[in-house]
Amino acid sequence: TMGSRRRLLLVSNSTLHGGTYLAHCQDHIRAFLGEQVKRVLFVPYALHNRDAYAKTAREKFESLGYGMDSIHESSNPVEAVRKSEAIFVGGGNTFRLLKALYDNGLITEIRKRVLEDGTPYIGSSAGTNVATISVNTTNDMPIVYPPSLSALGLVPFNINPHFLDPDVNSKHMGETREQRITQYHEELDTPPVLGLREGSLLLVEGDKATLLGVTGARLFMRGKAPTEHMPGEKFSFLLMDS
Amino acid sequence: TMGSRRRLLLVSNSTLHGGTYLAHCQDHIRAFLGEQVKRVLFVPYALHNRDAYAKTAREKFESLGYGMDSIHESSNPVEAVRKSEAIFVGGGNTFRLLKALYDNGLITEIRKRVLEDGTPYIGSSAGTNVATISVNTTNDMPIVYPPSLSALGLVPFNINPHFLDPDVNSKHMGETREQRITQYHEELDTPPVLGLREGSLLLVEGDKATLLGVTGARLFMRGKAPTEHMPGEKFSFLLMDS
Numbered sequence: 001t002m003g004s005r006r007r008l009l010l011v012s013n014s015t016l017h018g019g020t021y022l023a024h025c026q027d028h029i030r031a032f033l034g035e036q037v038k039r040v041l042f043v044p045y046a047l048h049n050r051d052a053y054a055k056t057a058r059e060k061f062e063s064l065g066y067g068m069d070s071i072h073e074s075s076n077p078v079e080a081v082r083k084s085e086a087i088f089v090g091g092g093n094t095f096r097l098l099k100a101l102y103d104n105g106l107i108t109e110i111r112k113r114v115l116e117d118g119t120p121y122i123g124s125s126a127g128t129n130v131a132t133i134s135v136n137t138t139n140d141m142p143i144v145y146p147p148s149l150s151a152l153g154l155v156p157f158n159i160n161p162h163f164l165d166p167d168v169n170s171k172h173m174g175e176t177r178e179q180r181i182t183q184y185h186e187e188l189d190t191p192p193v194l195g196l197r198e199g200s201l202l203l204v205e206g207d208k209a210t211l212l213g214v215t216g217a218r219l220f221m222r223g224k225a226p227t228e229h230m231p232g233e234k235f236s237f238l239l240m241d242s
Numbered sequence: 243t244m245g246s247r248r249r250l251l252l253v254s255n256s257t258l259h260g261g262t263y264l265a266h267c268q269d270h271i272r273a274f275l276g277e278q279v280k281r282v283l284f285v286p287y288a289l290h291n292r293d294a295y296a297k298t299a300r301e302k303f304e305s306l307g308y309g310m311d312s313i314h315e316s317s318n319p320v321e322a323v324r325k326s327e328a329i330f331v332g333g334g335n336t337f338r339l340l341k342a343l344y345d346n347g348l349i350t351e352i353r354k355r356v357l358e359d360g361t362p363y364i365g366s367s368a369g370t371n372v373a374t375i376s377v378n379t380t381n382d383m384p385i386v387y388p389p390s391l392s393a394l395g396l397v398p399f400n401i402n403p404h405f406l407d408p409d410v411n412s413k414h415m416g417e418t419r420e421q422r423i424t425q426y427h428e429e430l431d432t433p434p435v436l437g438l439r440e441g442s443l444l445l446v447e448g449d450k451a452t453l454l455g456v457t458g459a460r461l462f463m464r465g466k467a468p469t470e471h472m473p474g475e476k477f478s479f480l481l482m483d484s
């Protein structure tokens with residue numbers, strides 16, 4: 001099938017409270033990339049200051065033993081994807097990120113590299129949102145207007161990163177995260193949404209998906225009650241459409 | 243000028259913690275609509291269950307002495323706007339609301355009625371977002387894709403309803419509201435954003451704007467430090483472009 005070579009590491013959040021950038025998932029990143037990958041292509045489009053963002057990411061990946069090129073430093077972003085050994089799409093604003101992927105003509109090329117060539121893809125937060133079928137369940141503010149909410153479609157479902165349980169002590173009247181996802185599922189033909197709590201990651205290898213990290217996930221399916229899932233659980237059934 | 247007849251009551255939130263639907267702003271609504279208005283046209287598009295939503299709104303407005311028609315019960319929504327004495331656009335999901343306004347061809351007609359005819363407009367939460375120049379600063383999840391993020395443009399700036407100060411005790415790593423608005427202002431040519439806390443309202447009469455309610459507001463202008471504003475303060479300078 002299309003996704004048989006696919007390898008994805010989809011992280012909920014780049015920084016865990018009290019930790020440093022990517023510290024909570026650095027062992028997973030190393031295990032995922034392994035010894036064979038030497039250089040990683042970074043996509044910093046989700047933040048405004050791409051130079052500063054690339055510096056932060058580069059320092060971290062170099063400390064893990066990987067070289068890093070940032071796509072914004074390339075005169076030909078499509079070619080940079082074509083030649084990449086592995087791709088890391090960082091977090092920030094999902095709308096800004098997705099619009100830049102479209103504006104630079106990268107949607108088709110990244111899909112091809114990941115699904116056909118098996119190029120490893122790491123996404124964090126917004127980088128996880130754009131890896132899924134659409135960005136309909138991002139938490140971000142729509143600060144720019146992308147040409148579509150359809151995303152890379154590396155998996156056939158949605159993820160809600162930074163998933164947050166209701167705060168029973170809050171006096172704020174905005175919708176809870178669960179209410180927002182429920183509103184999404186009021187729309188026809190909407191796919192499952194995996195709520196990845198901060199500290200959680202999803203590892204996708206071909207047609208297998210495994211929940212990693214320590215905080216678990218909550219799964220929302222249209223017309224069904226949500227279900228709780230523990231680290232180590234398999235989500236391969238969510239990949240069946242792809 | 244275009245906005246000289248305009249009369250808007252833009253409410254941050256429909257329900258305040260511990261209160262009932264519209265209770266915290268009912269005196270403002272009565273003062274705004276006055277004795278002359280007999281019936282209000284309700285726009286329930288922001289919630290999925292329009293019948294239930296219209297029932298809630300109708301009960302509240304009837305208790306205040308106003309009849310209410312819901313636009314979703316009309317076979318001709320444009321005509322319903324054309325004949326309306328006053329318009330109330332309720333909260334819910336901003337993307338769903340804006341898409342339905344476009345799908346029903348209502349953007350031009352509501353603009354015309356409010357800006358040219360002086361038809362009173364009340365918006366709450368999502369209904370406040372769509373009253374502004376665009377929905378770029380909504381808090382809602384993009385569960386559907388409207389044809390544009392441009393909105394009714396009844397005022398030439400943005401509002402962030404349910405504005406929330408940073409929670410210093412939170413361990414959640416998602417962006418604070420202020421960080422999100424700052425990201426918006428990293429984009430070129432972005433207008434001011436008025437952060438309306440829950441319990442706040444903005445009254446717009448022609449070229450005058452006044453902050454009402456009890457909780458105040460925080461104003462964000464591109465390239466400037468944010469400023470705090472108290473109930474009773476005038477925001478007329480924000481209307482100068484219209």
Ligand SMILES: [Ca+2]
Pocket residue numbers: 091092093094125126140417
């Ligand atoms: Ca984000």
Ligand SMILES: [Ca+2]
Pocket residue numbers: 175333334335336367368382
């Ligand atoms: Ca809302």
